[in-house]
Amino acid sequence: GLTADAAEKEKEILNVAHRGASGYAPEHTLMSYKMGEQMHGDYIEVDLQMTKDGELIAMHDETLDRTTNGTGQVKDYTLEEIKELDAGSWFNEKYPEKAKTEYEGLKVPTLEEVFQTFGKNANYYIETKSPEVYPGMEEKLAEMVDEYGINKDTLLVQSFSSASLLKMNEIDPSMKLVQLMWYTSPAAISDAEVEAIKQYAVGIGPNSAMIDKAYVQKTVQNGLEIHPYTVNEKEEMQKLIEWGVTGIFTNFPDLLNEVKKGR
């Protein structure tokens, strides 16, 4: 059994609904995000791309091909053109056992629509994707956050690009930032890296498969949050919690809550 302290800590582990409850519904649709809320995810994860006419949309890939019936680069299409696409049917075709007719014809949401739908007090975990492809992305994000009065105490902005995070920090030093990391072999993090990241970020997000207990503990002991991605198996969630992670990105927020409750 857990001590009272450990049990209390475990409840605080952030449950980040990765692309929404994307294990159950087409990623980055309002329906997927709503399902994430219904499953008591603590955060809605939103990846950003930018249209030809400078609108921020929720999409993982730089291209339309995988998650819509369109083809080609997001940056070559206007929002009006992207709004004609079907962002749900691909899911039904790829996962027939999870298919639902209500997913057919779902639209690609703009960041604005996400803010309008979930409000200023929802917890957003927003990633600037391919910022080198989209000049002005950080400024636009900061404008939208201010326009919609999004609560910055709980807002997290993440990126693999430290340049993008540094830009974000310059535009609005009150934004809480998370440095994403991608490792292709067993990972270690140096004191110098920890110190450099602490200058602008509150935490790091490494891919889960390459980290170990020492990595997690070094990060946490240095006062950084650590939110590994993307963890969809209960055994792996349990292991990471035992190592002391402070949050987890998952496509199955319901499973993480079961683990947190010891089920």
Ligand code: G3P
């Ligand atoms: O943002 C955490 C994780 O989502 C990073 O990987 O490719 O799923 O955006 P990706």
Ligand code: CA
């Ligand atoms: Ca992401």
